[in-house]
Amino acid sequence: MSRNFEDFDEKNIEIAKMLINDSEKITIDEKTNEKIIKSIRNGRKKKFTGIYKMATAVAACIVLVAGMTIWNHVNTKEVYRSSGEKMYADNYATLSKINKNVQGGKFADSYDEIKSRLKEEVPGYKDNERGVKKSTDAATDGISRSTGTGKNNYSKTNEQTEGVHEGDSVKTDGKYIYTLTEKCKKNGEFAYNKVVITEATNGNMKNISTIMFDEKTVGKQTSVREIYVENNRLVAIASTINRIATCGVVDDVIARNKKSKTYILIYDISDIKNPKLISKNNQDGSVAETRIVNGYLYTISSWDADKDDCIPYVNEKKVECKDIFIPDVSEDNSYSIITSINIDTAKKIENSVSVLGSSSDVYVSGNNIYLISQVFDEEDVSDDENYKAKIDKYVKNKKIDLNKKTKIKYHYALDKIKADTKKRQVKAIKRSDKSEIIKYSYKDGKITFIAGTGINGRIDDRFSLDEKDGYLRLVAHVSEGVTLEDSYVYYKDGKQVDDECIDDKVITSTENNSVYTFDSAMKKKGEILGLAKNEDIYAARYLGNYGYFVTYEQTDPLFTVDFTDMANPKITGALKIPGYSDYLQMFDENNMLGIGVNDENEPSKLKIDMYGISGKKAERKASYTVKKESDSDALYDSKALLADSEKNIIGIPVYEDNYSDEYYSEDVYYYLFKYENNRFKQLLRLKLGEQEYSDVRGFYIDNYLYVTDCSKAIWAVNMADYSVKGKISIK
Template structure:
């Protein structure tokens, strides 16, 4: 069923079940009281059956040194995290990347640090395990003579890299370091800062360095880098009890002096962390703005309330009586109640066939969603927070639903476009879902929207292509839904786009030409060029099937696909390196299979008539006239060492 509405989402401010836009505190006392309330709520949950059931922890022994405490995000973290990587086209210098160029030197930090024996945890004991040496660095590669290019020096730490003139800034999960690289052979450390939390994002803008760092804290006052954030610079959203509210994370957005590292400005945003829900929070940057999205989901104990009041339509009286008893249990939190109710339903449906069970649950879900509508509870809602650089001013807007996926936000011509999906994904799908797109201006005023799209249908991905939004469904035989965004104030439904099999990914190449990426039934990589000048009637131009079997990296990580419009060169990562194509007359011409000994190429860059391809262990120098490999540069690797440390081995 297809239905679309152009109306803006209407919140009734007279009701207390909505999520508000961001606001600041009116006094230090109000901020202190707010943080105290959050702490008391979290301590109650930590001692609850929910944590004992799932994690085997309680507040008495979850100290800051235990692995369980770390898994609950108490520690700042010591493993480098490649959070803010861009694609393999070197973009604006204000964006972080793992490859940067200054003069005749390439700075490269490989992405190859991970724990080898991570396991779920419910028990707690010590055992030896292998872990890679964490002291990786950023490597300096001399490319003045490409045929003899080599690593000649290194600096710490490994991580995302920025270069501004003669200053290089490198970030990892725990620190920021700035180096004077006027003499690359002898880089000089200018300053070093501990990020005092979990690094989430950074940006270089107008000679200033900006970071977004998240902390688990309820301590008053809020102090970052020895600076107290005043109450008037602390932002929060009021969220009613109808939603899950894991407001245990403070996001510090800071401005650092690039030459000295001194903290010049700082604000704080109280919000959610993604550890409780994969869509709990999201960070996106575009132009001179950083966006933080917090999504809130309806509490599942409302589901239990629904079963009490309407469950007789589906269950016997004895079942409803047991649900009532669960809700009355005083030491059960909402999470423990949710789990207990779910177990009851699972046991009740155990003797049903899969088809019977799905039909039964979908019928209940339809009734529950109608109950939420009748009671004014609604589905999930999201706060989109805009932090403007350089002054760190804040605007925000509230929209229904949560982001479809990591490509659900896009900014064009000053307008932020956001694709959302609404409908409880913790129960059976696709029943009772609602999808939409919302458009904000530079002041975060909602100027256009189109919602109630694909009712009762599940959307797996969103893709913005110029003035269009594609909503993609999991069934390969289902068409994409295309929305025309050429008028930000009045988005319109363009229609269905039938590109069979291409539910995976579409990458814009140039005007009206897109690259479709999918896998064949044999698991092979399949590439197709389309002309989409007609938004709903694509024309297939050419297709190429590789003998390569798609790996999880190449299938799900699309940041490795690169198109150089000047040269008409397309680079496609493969399990063994990268495939290099020339796109000429809208056809594929395979120029080279660049094979790396450890596998997939994660970055590439053109410098003059040379192409440099980067994997975790190698850098290849390729001459672009003959496409011969002139040099293979080995990247130093971490040593495998053994540590005896506490870690969890368990069962679920």
């Protein structure tokens, strides 16, 4: 199954071309360059801290282009409305008494009001990029256990919240395996998706039927992203794609533009040999997240608008004004659209709401949906006395005449407007990362706006958030700095049409991390500020009254936070280990897995740690490092990890690098471990082949482990002696 990358368009390509000249000025050492190339080639998330500290001139220019705010801090003004108007009004009145700093806004009174709120497009730039880390979630208590009853004992998809089910490329109900794969043409081009249904009994496998997702079913340029299997229903979620390369080489790109759509297809699989499509719904935008809770599917999509096409559609009908929430300040022409549908009755979408502003991450608890938007805040502080002298000194040394306007014969801004003059400007710009969080409650298909808030800092991913006893707790990375920027500003008939960064100089820069807690009305209850200076957050996990998070620069500090008193969270431990953990997973009540990289010595190698967490401090009890240069999908996609404490197995796909003078290959293995006597014991190292960018999944049914690469085959392994019993093609 191919991977997710974010959309790009022609204007973004033009921006990239403009940056090429600046990038040629940067000198990067050979090892760093090798890391960058390998990271791009592999298409998997790798964090190289040193890279971020280089190329400041280009970085600042990129920030000027890409630092578009999504939702900004706002103040409460009007009563919120949506379907169920009185419920919103009563809810808002209660919240206003509790929290006077709740994020404000209103539900739209007319479509014209929405249109008036949309920005004029920034010259040469359309905000189509979201730095989304692809990661999925694991159980609320973090502990992966076997499921099923009677004779069928089988594993399910790792899920962040117990009872809140997530889609994946592979599902099993204990009798059948449902594998989402793709069909490629002989020339390697993408053709369509399909689900292969395979009967699995005691390691014996037989393909029973296939569900095809061709153009007749989902249309052109549409790919199924994930599936669910619930009772006698198979649910497929598809989104518009832009295919940029051949199958199995480079991933397709999810389209995020006003033409993108998300499709919800529900099949009746009571007759397993003859699945029947019984429901098809759609909503504007590309799929961001989905969840199934108590028989209802909740689908969240992101859609880009403009002044000519500013209202999202659900099933070809405009979302009603009263169901579109407008924050007081919104500087992003995007929507987050949330819908619900009962998969048992499989009729039409029952409820839909929209927020003007996109979400970069989504956290779903047992009762609430949290839309998280990363906000880049920027302020001109040139008039600040602290920076005036620095600007004057720079201007004097460079002999710059800030009052001089120069006529030019030829210059095109990115939006194709010809400029006629240019002028030099030098400013001091203060930038900081912020996050906006909007909360909706959900129950039996009904979606209700609750509140919103803003925080200082950038949330790493949805694992950074957790809800307990009505409180939201989270950890965020805080960065702030002032940069002196030297630019050319271009004008056409006296109006600015473009600017071009020439040089920059960092004046001040601070980085640290913060812990926050909020009550049910999103009013801040407690905080811990200024943690782990100059380090970034790599992973987080919560269990009971405690939270754990990893920061990284050169060592791996694993912090323990006591949330017994939500108003006064406390750091109770900080364990430092070389390398870093990029994903944390509770193994049982007393132990936590860390999946990460040991980069103490080059080359970087995948590592697995086991931490004891029975007290107020974490301690490392065991560690295993793969011998070769390696990594794993589990670093960024928790669904790739199989961790079951009752069966005492830990399964993980591993990509091992092999170099020679003329050839490079990345071999794919599936590793299986057990944990006992404070050590990892390797049970299986199954080679699947060379990497072709397919999701690798491991799961068990009864006493057999099944491993699939979602594009070629399923392997059956007898867990009595870990021998391969069979293999079946799913091409």
